[in-house]
Amino acid sequence: MLIMGLMALAIARIRDLFAVSMLSGIFSLTGAAAYVVLDAVDVAFTEAAVGAGISTVLMLGTLALTTRKEKLGGGRTKSTAAFLIVAAAGAVLIYGTFDMPRYGDRIAPIHHHVVPRYIEKSGEEVGLPNIVTSVLASYRGYDTLGETFVIFTAATGVLAILGRARRRREDEEADETGGGKESAS
Amino acid sequence: MQGIVDAFKPLHDLWLAFEAFMVGPGSPGLFGYWMVIALMMTGFYVVIAHDNLVKKIVGLNVFQVSVFLFYILMAKITGGTAPILAEGIKVYSNPLPHVLILTAIVVGVATTALGLALVVRIRNAYDTIEDDEIQAVEEEEDR
Incomplete structure (x- = not known):
């Protein structure tokens, strides 16, 4: 790290x-x-x-x-201001970590909600040894479906943005060559 | 040879003391979180202090990875193993944050791709990818 x-x-x-x-x-x-x-x-x-x-x-x-x-x-002032903001935010966050459970602590609250059930039952219920896979594909299947929608939207967006840019450039090039012909004649 | 080793001994002792304070028994056990915060703030600084749009996206990525690391750090249990069911293993690390971060990584790449596509588009429209130059062009056009 x-x-x-x-x-x-x-x-x-x-x-x-x-x-x-x-x-x-x-x-x-x-x-x-x-x-x-x-x-x-x-x-x-x-x-x-x-x-x-x-x-x-x-x-x-x-x-x-x-x-x-x-x-x-x-600007120097800009980077100084940015550094000050960042330092202040970091100090606040480090102050916040003092209430965090210790690293590797097994009685931390995060380990005691639905997780024991996943660990104990997912082997029988889903039948996969890998708990992460069972949770991803079965217990939180809708979440993963949503994720694929996000990726689809992003891909569509990228194609829309870049495709338009390319078409416009081709138009401009066509205009330029057209202009060149006119001046030549 | 021994002389060189001796010369670095104080430095080594200092490092051992630092290590014991940070991760040894009796330490606050928060070193990982502090590292995460340092990373996060570096990403934040890059995002707000740099004008180059590609650099801003890289900063955003650094920030993102620090949040992922934060989740994975919280999931770790001392003495636990990876959450794959096997004979004779009693303690597993928490699988739930792993699932969430798995989703988040993929979504993060999707947003990065979209951001970079926008950068390419901005470059086509303004012929620059520096934030302040774009603003200058905008003001020029307003006048």
Whole structure:
């Protein structure tokens, strides 16, 4: 996790956007390793595939269509103000953690609502050894259905936005070539 | 060789003391949460202090991953294993946050994709992906 912290700082400082997108991929991969350590193997799979893989590809695609370099500058006062806001918010949040249950505590309230039932019964009720899969696909099936709707909407949105942009560019190019012909004649 | 090792001994002792304070027995046991907050604030800073839109989205991703880590940290039980049923294992980590975060990761990528598509579109319309330059163009057009 210290590595992740360093990575995030590097992301904040480096201005070459190609390096930033690569670093964010490594950041996700480190996160996946952390999830394995914290017993969340399914989450680690997803993060490694989706966070480190697809996100990086999307990021690189965007860079190919836009620019690689971030502009230098940005006012000193702006970054100072931002830092102050961030420090204040962080201090409040750290104050909030003092009421949190200890890391790894098994009597924390989060472990005592529906979770014992999932652990005890899901094997018989759903028949899968992996509790995460049973909860995802069976007990919270509607949630997963909603998730697929979200992805569908996002995909439709991306296609609508990018498809329109491409059509307009083609129109402009057609106009330019048309103009060129006129001036030539 | 031994001289070099001795030279770094104070540093090593300091590290061990730090480790004992942060994760050893008797520590407040909150180091993970503090790391999460540090990550979260880094992402937040990137979002509000940088003008570049791609950088802002990367910052948003860092913020997002920190929230995921927070959930997964809460799910961990000391001595527990991954929540896959097996013979002879009594203690499993909490599977519910894992499910929620699984969903959240995928939704997060969907929003990232949408955001990046908007960035590409903005670049086509304004020929820049810097926030302040876009504002300058807008003011120019208003005049």
